[in-house]
Amino acid sequence: MNEKRKFDVLVIGGGPAGLTASIYTSRADLTTAVFDKGDNTLDKAEVIENYFGFVDPISGSEILGRGRKQTKKFGTEIFDLEALSISIDDGYTVETVDGEFKGDGLVLATGVQQKKPDVENLGSFEGKGVSYCVVCDGPLFRDKKCAVLGSKDYGVKEALKLNEYTDYVSLLTDGKEVDADQRLIDRLDENGIEVITDPVTTVFGDQLLEGAIVGDEEMELDGLFIAIGTSGTLDFALKLGIDIEDGFIQTKDDLSTGLPNMYAAGDCTGGERQVSLAVGEGTEAALNLIEDLKGESNQDWG
Ligand SMILES: Cc1cc2nc3c(=O)[nH]c(=O)nc-3n(C[C@H](O)[C@H](O)[C@H](O)COP(=O)(O)OP(=O)(O)OC[C@H]3O[C@@H](n4cnc5c(N)ncnc54)[C@H](O)[C@@H]3O)c2cc1C
Known part of the structure; x- marks a missing residue:
């Protein structure tokens, strides 16, 4: 096991929501780690023809590859590891098979698993x-x-x-x-x-x-x-006490989860599943988190 590594922001999920959030946080000079366990939903989309700006259809894996490259350019570190658990003390600790990672803020962007x-x-x-x-x-x-x-x-x-x-x-x-x-x-x-x-x-x-x-x-x-529904990808986060109904994280309007400096974005918050919506929520979650971490409202962890 490696030592506990420290980042400003931990993002769980490397789909369009998580990668977008990480682009914003790392461009705002917050050190950012993204965890992704693979088997991404978007990889299964062979043809996407409704995402803004792409006149010719683009495959899901091409969009993902570009997003990963883009966020790494701004300094994000991507770990192809599953987040096994999250604990909260004076920040968040994410446990993986490769050791523990600590962060002041966290974005949950785990998507959903189709049954x-x-x-x-x-x-x-x-x-x-x-x-x-x-x-x-x-x-x-x-x-x-x-x-x-x-x-x-x-x-x-x-x-x-x-x-x-x-x-x-x-x-x-x-x-x-x-x-x-x-x-x-x-x-x-x-x-x-x-x-x-x-x-x-x-x-x-x-x-x-x-x-x-x-x-x-x-x-x-x-x-x-x-269309037989989704199965939970959030079991690892259940003990945190965030509100999860029918497998979806219940957020406030600003995508906050009720826990300090923790937001959720993308398919895991429910609603229509679209890349554009995931990107939008990833943006909003990141902007609010940046404000929490850099602004006046910085949380007191007690
Ligand atoms: C076949 C298909 C076709 C589609 N076509 C379109 C389309 O044409 N247009 C469109 O807009 N949308 C399309 N979608 C929907 C689109 O793919 C999703 O809305 C989008 O990928 C959601 O992004 P997300 O970041 O919220 O979640 P995801 O893309 O699902 O990413 C979440 C990531 O988090 C990872 N993860 C989960 N739990 C953990 C954990 N504990 N630790 C580490 N990593 C974890 C997952 O493995 C996954 O890689 C399609 C989906 C499918 C399946």
């Missing part, structure tokens, strides 16, 4: 017809045959959103009954979205998705959107 259903071959078609985000990929499936896999509010909402791009939408509940707000269920009926409750066992295709086996039937599909 995956147990459907054969699903991984082979991610980015090739299987998607986890209608806002991101819906426009790529205009007038195509699509289905949403999900049975709760989130699944129904994704199906309704997808219906804005194509009339051919079904909701696959994978052996469950629809368990959503009645007003949402009514809107499924009004929009002619068929609900199929049979289990979804396999997806198939050649290069791209071509269909799924639903019950005993083969269903032709160009797009399958998974």
Whole structure:
């Protein structure tokens, strides 16, 4: 184990929210460490065509690579390590397998982990017809045959959103009954979205998705959107006592978490999942943290 290393700011998560926060803090001359355990959400986005300033589509991994390079240019140190725990004393201590790191301020930007259903071959078609985000990929499936896999509010909402791009939408509940707000269920009926409750066992295709086996039937599909929710990435932070509901950090309007000099940004705070929103929140969290650490309101740790 190395000695406890000291930084002004510790950022947990090296996606667009965390990297943006680190660009701002290191440019403000605050020594900054970013921790990232890999498997970044954005790496799975093969085509991004809605991020400001990129006329031609750009891949998620290209954006990430550029962000990492950019923040390192300003002095940020990136550690490809998982934050195993955070403790609070006269600052924050983050524990990793490579030792402990201490900081005066902290940004949580851990993103969310999508839950995956147990459907054969699903991984082979991610980015090739299987998607986890209608806002991101819906426009790529205009007038195509699509289905949403999900049975709760989130699944129904994704199906309704997808219906804005194509009339051919079904909701696959994978052996469950629809368990959503009645007003949402009514809107499924009004929009002619068929609900199929049979289990979804396999997806198939050649290069791209071509269909799924639903019950005993083969269903032709160009797009399958998974909407069964998220699983927690915040267990390591739970004992801090920050407010976490349904796996999302509940922040105040200024993105503060209720703990001194600690902010949260990006997908982990809930709401729509978009790079632009993550970047915006990373900016806001960093600006407020810089003000805390440099300004009049500098926290007294007692
Ligand atoms: C297939 C796909 C396509 C998408 N397409 C688009 C699109 O076209 N346009 C768009 O705007 N958005 C798109 N998105 C959404 C976009 O990727 C997210 O909104 C964005 O990446 C969120 O950024 P973030 O920084 O909040 O979280 P993330 O990008 O998820 O980054 C969080 C990082 O924190 C790390 N982490 C978590 N816990 C720890 C820990 N304890 N220690 C260390 N590291 C940790 C994770 O491993 C991850 O690398 C897409 C997403 C997917 C999956």
